[in-house]
Amino acid sequence: MMIVFGCGIAGLVYIIIDYGFDVTAIKALLVALAYVWGLMIAIYLMGHGLVAVPRRLFRRADISGTLRRLQSHAPRINEKLEDAISKYEELEAQVRQLQQRKTGTARDYQEWIEELADMTSTPENRASSLPGITDVTAKTPAVITDRYLADLGRRLAQARHQRARRIEEWDQVLQSAADLQAILDSKASQKLSFGRVSPHSSFLERTTFITPYMRYHLYVHLLPAFRIILGALAMLASICITWSEIIKFPAPQLSIVSLTVVHHPSQTDYKVGFGGQLTAAAWLLYMSTCALVSINDVPVWGNRALVRRNTYSEHACWYAGQIAKLTVPLSYNFLTFLPKTVHQNTVFYHFLGRLINLTPLGTGFDYVFPILVLIPACATLFNLYGRIKGIFGLGILEDEDDEDNPSGFGTGGWREGRTLIDREIQGLWRSSPSPAAMSAAKTKAQGLIDENTVMVFSKSYCPYCKATKSLLSEKGAKFQVLELDQIDDGAAIQDALEEITNQRSVPNIFIKQQHIGGNSDLQARKSQLKDLLLDAGAI
Incomplete structure (x- = not known):
């Protein structure tokens, strides 16, 4: 915290010496610092996404390869599910122990304890029927306090949402694996039917007017070809954006993004037409998509996630904040692709850009720093994250390949994942035995x-x-x-x-x-x- 305050005070002294004690200059400092922080995160995430998005589209075009990667990730996902269930059951056991206390401080907090019991999914009578509730997994203090109950309620809510998240992830793995296996199996008969459709299935899977023969050609031929074409377009867009980030400082007239939006850059009074506005919206949409898609790939964001109809409120607010934090610097960074005569006449420039460009330091940073998009892009392209993991034993990305274990044997290989998924789908693990x-x-x-x-x-x-x-x-x-x-x-x-x-x-x-x-x-x-x-x- 002292480092943050020290940097802030140093920046404030710099502004006061350069411009005097001016409210506008101080406001510009705050805006510029916020923009710099947002741009640093946005450039890193976008650089990763510029490579990850096309690569993901190309990989999903290979049905068997997609199934193999899904199987290789299944043991880790199932392991996280069991860990989340175990933590939730441990907190449930603590609540049940509190319910069994009828004397002491627990009696004073009976209503609070009952509210915590309502948050659990286990009936109270189950505690008496299960003698295995040991003091090893569920320790409660001798004296119950407000702080302990508040912390227990917070951890119980987080554990419940974490369990819901892991169950959702595991269900998606099972559904995707079953669908991919059905697509592969349909190549012999040239008829594809997904059987019982899940409530979370896609529109094409729920469509009834498509015959099994049409569905076979759709999933085996048309969709993979469409993903390859879309991946090629995304790859070209990534190359154009990376080139524009590099060239906009030494030779802005060679920016490909600028040439697709501003068709007559030599005209000083040129106005971007409707076609240029649509093109600009498409570029900005792709840049934002690359940045936002990368959030789930980098496990340094507090383990937050969006869960269908069960998102934790704090996680939803955090994602909304990230959208705002990333969209604004990316939008202004996109404006810098355009000629100065165009982007300096925009409302966005008068709202934000003039404050950022108040000092030469801000102007230079805005044009030079985005060149560093090459670092995360090259790290993703050449799998430097995997090399770092091999050297230091540290995994940076969630979606890392198992190319170091192509045979699938060993801990967490795709063969174990295939067995795990097959047993789960066949009901060997979830069905009640006789x-x-x-x-x-x-x-x-x-x-x-x-x-x-x-x-x-x-x-x-x-x-x-x-x-x-x-x-x-x-x-x-x-x-x-x-x-x-x-x-x-x-x-x-x-x-x-x-x-x-x-x-x-x-x-x-x-x-x-x-x-x-x-x-x-x-x-x-x-x-x-x-x-x-x-x-x-x-x-």
Whole structure:
């Protein structure tokens, strides 16, 4: 904060020395600083989008490649879903524990606690039927305070929306994978039918007057060709915008964007006609689209997202602010493509541009800084983000390729994703098993818990499970692992474990028949883990 204040004071002193104590000059300083900050973010996001948007269109034209990438991302998305559900259930357990308290400070906040209980999706009577609510996953303080309840309500609301977001993402993965697989399978019969249409399906999928034969040609031939043409146009537009950003300072008369909007740049009193205005709107729309599309690719924005009919209010306000923050500097940056005789006569220039150009520093920044659009564009084009991830182990973009694992084997590969999606679509993980299968799974799970000193129920693609197994191996423990995603009755065993422990997520850890919890619970006991394993006879 002191750095921000220091820079602001230095800028204010510069303006006062240069122009004197003038209200207009101070206002111009504030406007220019806000514009500079917005332009820096906009140029970075637009530079990434200028490459990502055409590349995404070209890739989506390849149906099998799109399905392969979707399958490679499925384990990570499913893992985030289980993590979100686990965090939400942990907060639900805290609320249920508060409901069970009938004495002390909890009695004074009974109405508040009931309001928190109304926010949860679990009935109150479930708490009494599930004895596995342990003090490991749901710790509540001995003295209840306003601050604790307010923080619990805030975290519960965030966890609920986070769970809704991850469920929406996972449902979209399943729907997209099922549709893409149906398109690939239709090549043999040349008839395409998506079967039961989802409420979130596109207009073409819900259209009933298209025959299966017409739908086959539409999805197999026409739409991929349309995406290739659209991707080629987007690529040309990206090249033109990048060239215009570079050339507008040394030779503005060579700006391609300017030549498509201003058809007679030599005329000093030239007025942009209706055709030029439409062209300018199209250029500005594409620039804004590239910037806004990139927001979801860069995971440094506080993990915010828009969820269909369930967007968190803070996230909606943040996205609205980003639209305003990015559109204004991009709009003025677009004006700088045009000849000065044109853009200095616009209302937008008199509203904003004259304040930015009040000092030579502002004018030079506005013309020189956008050249740096080459940095994010080249970083995306040559996959520098992937190289940084390989060197430092740091992923910058969410939508990174799995080209380093083309075979699909190993943790989180596309083969694991394909198996996960197939099982989910076939109902092996979400459908309720029969009473006989449930009883057998419960007996099997309880037998494994009783027979092994340390028992870990895991999934092969889960990084939290991998961290748990690494920690136990590091401590020298002898433990047994059951990979639920590699056995036929894994779903039934997971349901049985949920009944036993009130925990559905993996890993599910037991030490000497005592339920420890998940990976975070085991990591929290890291300092006492060796003593616990020694007492259990696992070392």
